Amino acid sequence: MEKVRFDEENERVYFNKTQYFDGISKEVWEYRIGAYQVLAKYLKGRKKRELSLEEIEHYMKVAKAIERTIVVQREN
Numbered sequence: 444m445e446k447v448r449f450d451e452e453n454e455r456v457y458f459n460k461t462q463y464f465d466g467i468s469k470e471v472w473e474y475r476i477g478a479y480q481v482l483a484k485y486l487k488g489r490k491k492r493e494l495s496l497e498e499i500e501h502y503m504k505v506a507k508a509i510e511r512t513i514v515v516q517r518e519n
Contacts, residue, residue: 444458444486444494445491446459447486449467449483450463451472453465454466454468456482458486458494467482467506468510470513471506471513474509474513485502485505
């Protein structure tokens with residue numbers, strides 16, 4: 444894990460120079476709970492170490508949950 448960077452045009456969250464999570468919309472990336480930007484906070488808490496497969500899978504599940512939460516919040 445190095446510097447976290449969001450690429451809005453390609454909907455990617457880079458966590459080092461060559462590796463990224465794909466399909467993350469700007470709205471999901473910017474989603475906050477309280478003062479915390481959820482997806483950024485998760486990655487920043489794991490800085491300077493390698494992400495495990497379990498952590499990668501968990502990150503994608505969180506992104507999907509945020510995506511669904513946004514849909515539900517719009518409906519109400």
